[in-house]
Amino acid sequence: ERFLEILKKIENGDELLREDIVYLLSTDKKREIDAIFSAADRIRKETVGDVVEIRGAIEFSNYCRKNCKYCGIRGQNSEIKRYRMTEEEIMEVVGYLHSLGLRTVILQSGEDPYWTMPKIINILRKVKETTGMRITLSIGERPYEEYAEFKKAGADNFLLKIETTNRELFKEIHPDDDFDTRLQCSKWLKELGYINGSGNIIGLPGQTVEDIASDIEFFRDMGINMIGIGPFIPAKGSPYEKLTPGDIAMTLRTVAVTRIVCKKVYIPSTTALATLSKDAQVWALNAGANTIMLINTPKKYRSSYNIYDNKNMVDLEAAVYAVRKAVNRKLPSYLKLPSYLENPDFDFAA
Ligand code: 5AD
Numbered sequence: 343e344r345f346l347e348i349l350k351k352i353e354n355g356d357e358l359l360r361e362d363i364v365y366l367l368s369t370d371k372k373r374e375i376d377a378i379f380s381a382a383d384r385i386r387k388e389t390v391g392d393v394v395e396i397r398g399a400i401e402f403s404n405y406c407r408k409n410c411k412y413c414g415i416r417g418q419n420s421e422i423k424r425y426r427m428t429e430e431e432i433m434e435v436v437g438y439l440h441s442l443g444l445r446t447v448i449l450q451s452g453e454d455p456y457w458t459m460p461k462i463i464n465i466l467r468k469v470k471e472t473t474g475m476r477i478t479l480s481i482g483e484r485p486y487e488e489y490a491e492f493k494k495a496g497a498d499n500f501l502l503k504i505e506t507t508n509r510e511l512f513k514e515i516h517p518d519d520d521f522d523t524r525l526q527c528s529k530w531l532k533e534l535g536y537i538n539g540s541g542n543i544i545g546l547p548g549q550t551v552e553d554i555a556s557d558i559e560f561f562r563d564m565g566i567n568m569i570g571i572g573p574f575i576p577a578k579g580s581p582y583e584k585l586t587p588g589d590i591a592m593t594l595r596t597v598a599v600t601r602i603v604c605k606k607v608y609i610p611s612t613t614a615l616a617t618l619s620k621d622a623q624v625w626a627l628n629a630g631a632n633t634i635m636l637i638n639t640p641k642k643y644r645s646s647y648n649i650y651d652n653k654n655m656v657d658l659e660a661a662v663y664a665v666r667k668a669v670n671r672k673l674p675s676y677l678k679l680p681s682y683l684e685n686p687d688f689d690f691a692a
């Protein structure tokens with residue numbers, strides 16, 4: 343039978359064909375889905391272990407020069423309040439994340455021309471000097487020279503999602519972007535020695551299962567190290583505000599198949615999943631995911647970083663909840679929990 347044949351390949355560690363990947367993403371048989379999740383969970387355990395890595399994210403500017411159709415902070419959306427954090431505000435949050443024992447901070451923003459190369463370099467140096475933390479940048483497309491200088495100034499990782507590998511769909515959702523430019527940026531990042539992050543959105547209008555299978559092959563063939571997979575969520579003030587959200591089950595299957603195909607990679611249990619359902623982050627951890635990103639943007643700015651509606655805030659409590667509810671997973675030993683959270687029976691519902 344088809345499924346058993348694919349399962350055997352997975353067990354032997356053989357490379358899956360495109361049609362195998364499509365089959366795994368498409369099946370709606372409960373027994374098959376369970377087998378896919380447990381294969382992904384086993385491979386997750388063997389490649390990256392049981393510790394759920396926790397990272398802290400700071401969304402330091404919601405200004406953006408681009409107009410991706412799915413995104414709530416696209417430049418043309420005049421319904422939202424724009425903000426830029428000051429260097430002092432950023433460093434204050436970095437200090438807090440450091441005090442939690444976290445080892446990686448993610449600095450994310452829209453494509454904001456205000457944040458020129460020297461300004462970014464300044465922040466990178468400060469973070470390194472004061473905390474020594476690993477830094478992930480997520481600030482979009484930049485020239486090669488800037489990526490190179492950021493690396494020299496202390497950036498370790500870079501997130502730049504391809505969003506979809508279907509060129510036509512890419513063009514449709516990105517009025518300002520060119521697929522080949524995005525691809526080139528991703529290759530440069532790899533060449534420069536960054537831990538290279540990519541990812542996709544599940545449930546874009548017109549996206550097919552074949553498209554998602556191609557995305558997974560792309561992550562594998564490009565040697566991508568971090569893969570963020572999130573459901574599409576409609577965003578107010580965007581052209582897609584009335585569309586249906588992406589499917590949680592398809593997102594979870596994509597997480598699982600990505601783990602099976604790409605093996606030793608970082609796969610976050612995404613904020614977008616948390617936004618669709620409180621327990622979806624737990625499900626993703628049980629289906630191949632191994633990291634969680636805390637959102638530590640100061641409260642007064644949070645509601646303005648609404649790349650999509652009702653963005654759920656993944657704070658320390660939410661992350662601890664997800665890890666404790668997931669099967670056989672551990673919080674990292676470097677994490678310094680406040681005493682009320684140290685209690686393993688802490689009642690999150692209260
Ligand atoms: N739904 C889901 N994901 C989105 N992103 C932006 N807008 C949306 C949306 N409406 C994701 C993109 C981007 C990341 C920062 O957030 O994948 O790369």
Ligand code: SF4
Pocket residue numbers: 406407408409410413414415416417451452453482649
């Ligand atoms: Fe800007 Fe990124 Fe949103 Fe596109 S997805 S509009 S580049 S913030």
